[in-house]
Amino acid sequence: xxxxxxxxxxxxxxxxxxxxxxxxxxxxxxxxxxxxxxxxxxxxxxxxxxxxxxxxxxxxxxxxxxxxxxxxxxxxxxxxxxxxxxxxxxxxxxxxxxxxxxxxxxxxxxxxxxxxxxxxxxxxxxxxxxxxxxxxxxxxxxxxxxxxxxxxxxxxxxxxxxxxxxxxxxxxxxxxxxxxxxxxxxxxxxxxxx
Amino acid sequence: xxxxxxxxxxxxxxxxxxxxxxxxxxxxxxxxxxxxxxxxxxxxxxxxxxxxxxxxxxxxxxxxxxxxxxxxxxxxxxxxxxxxxxxxxxxxxxxxxxxxxxxxxxxxxxxxxxxxxxxxxxxxxxxxxxxxxxxxxxxxxxxxxxxxxxxxxxxxxxxxxxxxxxxxxxxxxxxxxxxxxxxxxxxxxxxxx
Numbered sequence: 001x002x003x004x005x006x007x008x009x010x011x012x013x014x015x016x017x018x019x020x021x022x023x024x025x026x027x028x029x030x031x032x033x034x035x036x037x038x039x040x041x042x043x044x045x046x047x048x049x050x051x052x053x054x055x056x057x058x059x060x061x062x063x064x065x066x067x068x069x070x071x072x073x074x075x076x077x078x079x080x081x082x083x084x085x086x087x088x089x090x091x092x093x094x095x096x097x098x099x100x101x102x103x104x105x106x107x108x109x110x111x112x113x114x115x116x117x118x119x120x121x122x123x124x125x126x127x128x129x130x131x132x133x134x135x136x137x138x139x140x141x142x143x144x145x146x147x148x149x150x151x152x153x154x155x156x157x158x159x160x161x162x163x164x165x166x167x168x169x170x171x172x173x174x175x176x177x178x179x180x181x182x183x184x185x186x187x188x189x190x191x192x193x194x
Numbered sequence: 195x196x197x198x199x200x201x202x203x204x205x206x207x208x209x210x211x212x213x214x215x216x217x218x219x220x221x222x223x224x225x226x227x228x229x230x231x232x233x234x235x236x237x238x239x240x241x242x243x244x245x246x247x248x249x250x251x252x253x254x255x256x257x258x259x260x261x262x263x264x265x266x267x268x269x270x271x272x273x274x275x276x277x278x279x280x281x282x283x284x285x286x287x288x289x290x291x292x293x294x295x296x297x298x299x300x301x302x303x304x305x306x307x308x309x310x311x312x313x314x315x316x317x318x319x320x321x322x323x324x325x326x327x328x329x330x331x332x333x334x335x336x337x338x339x340x341x342x343x344x345x346x347x348x349x350x351x352x353x354x355x356x357x358x359x360x361x362x363x364x365x366x367x368x369x370x371x372x373x374x375x376x377x378x379x380x381x382x383x384x385x386x387x
């Protein structure tokens with residue numbers, strides 16, 4: 001049984017390695033239309049539609065009206081969107097591929113992930129995958145704004161796999177720098193010369 | 195489910211066959227240089243550098259890339275792709291703050307100031323702290339030009355959100371009516387049901 005002294009020591013040790021950054025509070029994006037985005041994030045994905053905040057935003061030096069909407073996940077964090085009707089950009093993310101950016105939504109289990117894949121299929125949503133990433137499994141699909149989303153779940157040995165990854169992450173980075181450093185240095189030099 | 199609370203909402207989601215979405219397990223964004231991202235997210239912001247995976251295939255096509263993962267305290271990740279065959283150092287210049295922004299949460303204002311001090315010590319410029327409805331925030335950019343915010347919630351954060359939730363549907367309905375004409379004429383795919 002842990003003594004008070006040893007528990008205090010454990011907490012101190014933890015605070016030394018625990019990041020002060022707790023979580024990703026929100027990703028903020030532009031949306032084409034707040035109601036269209038609500039239908040997807042609330043009605044289809046089941047997130048909690050928890051705020052619609054009228055605001056003004058700067059558009060090239062001019063203040064214009066906007067609506068910011070928030071959708072909440074189970075951990076309390078959000079997807080956030082700005083609807084700016086005087087600057088409608090329906091294709092803002094259309095050129096962005098899944099390997100430029102994607103946002104992986106975590107579900108509790110493989111069985112529940114299977115249900116989501118089935119729901120995507122039945123709703124006629126095109127998806128990429130499933131892909132096996134060792135510590136997680138993934139499918140990728142787009143929201144109405146063209147953002148790439150992912151459904152993922154953590155496999156049973158998620159933490160063990162991550163511990164192994166962590167153990168050789170620094171070595172992997174050194175190897176990568178050796179392999180690609182010169183190419184990037186040339187690129188930076190060329191960019192600086194332009 | 196119009197007036198459901200968060201926990202009721204989870205129940206409704208379950209009964210309608212929709213499994214709950216817990217959190218964003220990771221964001222995965224392209225970066226110019228994985229080591230520059232590491233120096234920023236590990237050395238400056240203090241996240242755990244948890245994985246650096248080298249691949250020669252992305253699941254769709256052959257491509258050499260590194261996938262790096264930085265872990266936050268709650269266990270989720272900020273991840274990046276470094277694919278040297280397609281270097282685009284200005285990729286994020288196209289985005290303003292409201293187009294593409296990551297907001298990171300700390301617990302207290304003291305922690306917010308701690309992050310601000312780390313940024314200053316590393317020579318990273320930031321704006322703020324700015325006080326707003328949900329808390330206090332500072333704003334800055336990562337080495338790739340991605341807009342970042344660090345937010346410390348106000349003490350009555352949940353009360354503020356509950357009040358906003360009460361009027362959200364009415365505000366949205368009014369907004370939709372008001373702005374419909376400006377959205378007309380654009381062809382959109384149907385939203386899945």
